[in-house]
Structure formats: structure tokens, C-alpha cells
Amino acid sequence: MELEKNYNAKDTENKWYNYWQENGLFAPKEDRSQKPFTIVIPPPNVTGILHMGHVLNNTLQDVAIRYHRMKGRPTLWIPGTDHAGIATQNRVEKDLKKEGKSRYDIGREALVKRIWDWKKEKGSLIIEQLKQLGCSCDWSRERFTMDKELSHAVKKVFIHLYEKDLIYKGKYIINWCPRCETALANDEVEYTDQKGKLWHIKYPFEDGSGYIVIATTRPETMLGDVAVAVNPSDQRHKEYIGKNVILPVMNKPIPIIADDYVDKEFGTGCVKITPAHDPNDFEVGIRHDLKQLLVMDQNGKINENGPAHLQGLDRFEARKKIIEQLTEENLLEKVEDHDNSVGHCYRCDTVIEPYLSDQWFVRMKPLSHRAIKVVEDGEVRFVPERWTKVYMHWMNNIRDWCISRQIWWGHRIPAYYCSNCQGVQVAMDTPAECPVCHCKEFSQDEDVLDTWFSSWLWPFSTLGWPQKTADLEYFLPTSVLITGYDIIYLWVARMIMATLEFENKIPFDTVFLNGLVRDKQGRKMSKQLGNSPDPIDIIDKYGADALRFSMIFNTPKGQDSYYSDEIVEIGRNFCNKIWNAFRFIVMNIENIDGLPGNLHFDLADKWIYARLNQVTKEVDEHYKNLRFNDATQELMHFIWDEYCSWYVEMAKEKFYNEKDSEILLTTKYVLLDVMQQAMRLLHPVMPFISEEIFQLIKQIFPIEDQACIIATFPVIQPEMIDNQVLSTMAVLQETITVIRNLRKQINISPALNVDIHIKLANDTQHQLFLEYDGYVKKLAKVGKITMGVDLEKPASSIVAVAGDIQIYLPLQGLIDIEAEKTKLEKQKDKLEAELKVIHGKLSNDNFINNAKPEVIAKEKEKEEEVATKLNTVLYVIESLG
């Protein structure tokens, strides 16, 4: 076996991804007697390009999936993409614009066709990127929210809800994006604080007796004013109620009315009422039976209801002109600075306009009750738990959901209007005949449904609903949903409601909410800021394993994390470390001539197995409890600090000095065995390098599993966790470290072997060191060791203490006695302080009476240990003179 000096991620990753796919290893094991582990992917937008948020989210899902697959459960990860109505249409319209055309130039049918063409050509980009990341989805089950079957499900759902009177059509003020020319749901509006103005405008009384002043932040909407409102209890304005004022610019009379909605403290206490352009004014308008006068068109331009000189002007242009005119006419009393938060379209960032229009709504309250109950009852659990509160709050204050969108790309609303009597029918297909007037001509509603109206069906629509498929029966409820906390309302809550309503089941029992990935400065990664690196570049440079490992290593459960290229180096370096450890094994094992007939475990072998089993136990639990970053920490520590830095180094000693072939074979066996087990533990996080090494080991070591991806996860062997071995090894390790420390103190060349004396505390220790002095010599670069229980300190030597062991390093040359003493004094002070604390506790009756017995026992044990160390140090200080 010839291995490169540095790990080559690129070739390895392609090779194994293809292998897994060609061998169908992503598909769930066919064993329907076992409970499956299932995840549905949060479907990325077809227009999407992989960003760091996707990397984190999908890596987390893949880790969970790979872990459970190795644990032997039938495991399914259902992938797919979302048609993302507005985003996708915008994307294609942008291309159109380059050709100088708008969607109206080519018409609905042509546009939709063009978007489908675009989807076929470019829509799988993000899927390909997920594959590069290593995602082990069952691609044979990939779905798209506008697949024929899913569209069918959407229609079914719409009709079901309509027939239950849970969908209705109504005229309401909605959030309108004049650029996208569509309604937006409340959740699709992003508010940002802006420095604005508060204009104080005089509205003269019709009878010429003066004026009142209203304050507004959006003067252009005054064109649609139909009244001025004051609070009925406001003494300042009481006398004006019922009078008319002349609406400036429009020059028409409007009444002054009284309504509790008006806040006496704000502005002038007088509010202009514009029912067609403000949600609160809309409510006031209903209460007072006022006209709803629209003064803008769908592009935010002043329409025919405005005065001739303003018609066709953009709303902000119109605002300017109106202010100019008011100033000229001396109707502008003053202008104040005023900060308020302004809604923006979450897709294109245009300022949204509250706008009166016909829209379809879902009544949410009736759907929310069960969705609240399943969370209350713990059937659906949020991780981290704090999100439960957030979810509950929203659910308890839920509002109706505006589901119609005035775009062309999406599921068209299955409502048909009779061409003759305008009667509406909601149906799967165009109705044959109008039941009222028997007309046979219909036109379908022009609007499409909100993208989330298909997403909220995702956990069951992907499994074949409304067909009663075997998959639906078997895989639903799914196991865990892993997604970002920013879509709890938009998606998670709605899936819970939909799945309960249509399948009478919960969609998943656990919702794991991962944090957001931010840049180094703490800003959210976003397209606009351009601060998200392209993960594919990172994968090309460092490897997918490196990226995956680093993202998880860096991301505590449910917290936001900060990304920078440097963190990926952690993963890259770790890959290389593993690679080289394996390379070392291969270099020493090429001549392996069979497995040992009998295994001869020495301390090092027993120790690494003890640790392997401890680590297996912990990592297993971390994966199970979705504590992924803890798992990575544990694995890195074990592989790097224990396997490489101690076990491999100790193996070297045997390779160089041991003659017994059985012992040599045992060492090779343990090196390979621990490595292959470590690869299994690591696989969920670093699937590629673990598979590569696993397969290479398989060539020279008996492994039954076909591949690491479907290998069994290591099973804990508790009898291997030998505490005696662990503590003995700790003594050896400490001794070696202390010797290294001594060498360093007096600058002994690393190339030089030194002679040392070791004074042991008892015969058992003496035996131990006689047996394992080779390890001390190898790992601490020691030549000759003189040891014994009754050893005198050699003249002119420096001393160090490891537990109850004393180590003397004789010096030919000079030593700095004072420096030695200072160091030992420091050690003494620390031990004394520690001992004082322990004595304090043990002499405290309250402690003795209240603390748990095992805590007290532990404390006594510690007292003894510290006292011994202290005595040793004191002895050494004294012997220095």
C-alpha cells in the first residue's frame, strides 16, 4: 500500500459517494418489523445555491441519519426541493428583463413554461451541491413541491379546507409588494427601523373657522382619506366631532369622527383615516361604514382616484409633490423627525404597501387547538426546549393566513368562476356546468397559492398522500425535523397543524432547531451582504469532511455560530492527522503475516481499549441526544491526543525493540482494530475519510461489514473499561510528562538521551516500571534508568515529582538551584491551598452531616492523595538544601 503524504480529500470523496450511490446504500433497509428513523429535508429553493446555513443544517441531518443507519434501524432521509414561487419567478423574470421583456409581454403560459425549462436545466444545482457535501439522502425518493402528485395533494387540501369552511375569500388590507406585484403574508414582511419624518398637516374646517392638524408618516395616502378621527374622550377636539374638514390636495369635504383607536398622546391626537391603505384605518372604516378608496395601483403608482396632476406618479414621487404643494399652500405646519419600523418585502426588500384587495385566507384558529395540545402533551418536543414557548405564543395568538399570491408560478387556486353568473366552485378540475345558471364556461382564479401552502404538507405529501401508501403508513410520523429557528411559524407550526388535520398524526416527534451561521462580525449570512463564502469553494480547498467536522465542532447545540475559513482548518488538519496515523500503521504492517493466534495485551493495549469503550459510550449518547459538537470534541481528543500521541508512540517502542512475533502481531492487531472502530464512531461526521480508511483496513484486517456507511456502530464492552489499567496508565503518563518537563527546563537537546533515577513509592510500582521502562525510555528520550524504592537522591541533580514518585535528573553541568526551588515552592503553595480547602470541608460538621456519603468518601481520598504529593514535594525541597 502506497499512501500519499497528505490526505487527498477530492478524489476520495467522489469515489465513495459514487460507490454508496451505485450500491444503493442510502435506501432504507427493508425490515418493516423495525421502527424506522426518518427525516424529511427542509426543501431548499430550486433557485437556491448552497450557503453556510445549508451546510450546517444538512450536515446535522446527515450525522443523525448516518448514526441511526449504523445503529441498524431502517433509515430514510427524504430529499426534495421547493418551487419557491416568488423567488423563482423573480429569477426568471430577471432573465426576461435582459431581453427587454416583461412577463406581460410573453403571457402566463409562456412564462410558466419558461420557468419549468429553467427548473429542468438549473434546478438541480443545489441537489448536486448537497451530494458534494456528502448528504446520504435516498435520491430515488426525491420530490419537488410542484410534482404532479404533490400538486394533486395541494388541491385536495384546498378543497377539504374550503368545504369545512376553513378557507374563505375576503377583502382585506394585506401587505403588498409593488415590485413583485403580489400579496405577502405577515411572516414574509421584514421590519427595519428607519429614520423617517412625521408631517403635521393642517386640514381646514369646511366652514372656514380654522383647521385641525393631523400627523402622518405617509402623506401620499391622504389622497385616500375619507375621514379624520379623534378620541371621543379627548377634550381638545370634542367640539369638532361631526364637523367636516376640507381634505387638502383633493379639495373635498370629509367628516371628523370619534373612535377609541386614536391615541390621545401621539402626534396631535387627530388621525387621518385611509381605510384602503392602512390596516387600523380599515377597521375604523368598517366600524363607521366609511368608503374604501384605493388611490394606488398594483405598482404603487397613484391611480385614477388621485388628482390628475399626480396620477401615474410613484408613491414616493407623489409624496414629494404633495409636500411641495402643501408647503406652497401653507398647510404644512411642521415636520418632525420620527423613527419607525418600515416593512420590507423579504424577497426584494421593497417597502411594502398596506393595500386593500381580494385574497384567500385559511382560518387558523380551528387548526391550532390540536397543534397546541400535542406540544403541551410532549408528543412533539422542541430541542432546545426554549422554543416551545415561542411556538406556544404564536399558536395562541394565531391569525388567519393569507394564502393567495398574485404571481404565476405556483399552484393555481382551484377556484372556478362561472362566466355568466360569477358563481364560484372549488374543484379538482374545471367544472362541467354551473349549478346555478347551467353555464358551461368558467375561468379559473388567476392567483396561485403561497409557497408554504405546499410546504406544510411536506411530511406526508412526500410519502404519497392522499394515497394510502405503505410508505405513508410506515414512515409517518417521521422522527426528527432539523431546521433553522427562523421558520418555526412559516413552516414547522403549519406542518404540525396540517399533518394532524389530514393524517391525524404528528409529523415528527422532535424538532431540532439549529442556530444561524453568522460571519466573523456576527452578521447573518445573506445574499445582499455577500458575506457568505461559497461552500463548494471550501469543499474544493479543504474537503467536505473538513467542512462538516468544523461546522459541527464550532456549533454548540441550538446556538448561532460564527464562520470563518480558519475554523475549517481544524477539520482539515484533523483529517490529515488521521490519514497520517493510518499511513504510519501501513508502513509498519505491510509485512503482516496473519493475525495473532493469541492476543498478548500489555498495559498500553488494555488502556487504549478501555478508552475506546469509554469514548464509544459517550459518543453514542451524544449522537443519540443530538449533541453533535460534544461528539466531535470527544472523538478528536481520543483519536489525536490518546490514540496518536500515546498509543501509536508506545507501539513504536515495540516495533523497534520487541522480538516476540506474537506481541508484535498483537500490537498491529490493536492498531488496526482501534482505528477501524474509531472510523465507525467518526463516520457520521466525517463519512468520506472514515470510509476510505475503513476500506483500506478491510484489505488487511478481517471486517465483515461491506462498507463503513452500513457497518454496525461499535458496541460497548463494559468489561474492557478497566479502572486499574486507567489509573496505572495515568501514573506512567504523568511520569513521562514530568521527565519531558525536566528536560525542557534545562534545555536538554531533544536529540540527547538522558539518564535518570526514579524513586518509587512501593514494590508494586517498582514492578510496573521494571516492566514498562521501555515506554519511558522511548517517550521521554531516556537512556539508562536507575530505579528503586529506597533510592538516594544523586548529588547535583534536579528533582521533579509525579504523584508519589520522585524523579532525579543528574546533572553534569550547572543547575539553577534557586529556580528549582521557586518552582517547587509554587507547587507546594498550590497543594497546601488545596489541602486547606479539603480540611475545611472535612472539619465542617455541616458538610459531614449533609453531604452525600460518596462525596465525603471522595473528599477523604483526595485528602490522602494531596497530602502524599505535598509530603513528596516538601521532602524534595528539603533535600535541595
Add this chain to the structure above:
RNA sequence: GGGUGCUUAGCUCAGUUGGGAGAGCGCUUGCCUUACAAGCAAGUGGUCGGGGGUUCAAGUCCCUCAGCACCCACCA
């Protein structure tokens, strides 16, 4: 106005029923030691945001204050 999260080493952050302050990176020193300089070895570094309380014992529980970030509602 309502709510959530965060505040621990120079930086980024772990710390799961209260009982020995940790990691990665950085920094210092010495090493290209035949697996790895993407490395090895030895070190430096913290009154766990302030104050109060509960307890034999608090980074950990409670109260309070401060700073930072975010969410929801409202904003004429």
C-alpha cells in the same frame, strides 16, 4: 410594550440532576525526532458581567442591575 438568548483564558465558545475551572485557535520556548511542520514536545493565560440570596457547598438554582444580540406586537 411582551418575550428569548448571550455575558467563562487574548479570540471563538463548551461546561446536562449544585461537590476537582475546559476545548480549539492565538501566544511563549525548543524541535524538520524515519506517520504527520496541516506536525511534535513543554509552557503562559480566567476574582466564570456587577450585586444580593438559598445551601455544608454556586460558573451551575433564585432575585436584582448592567451590556450585547434577536423574536413578536405596535408605530397616525
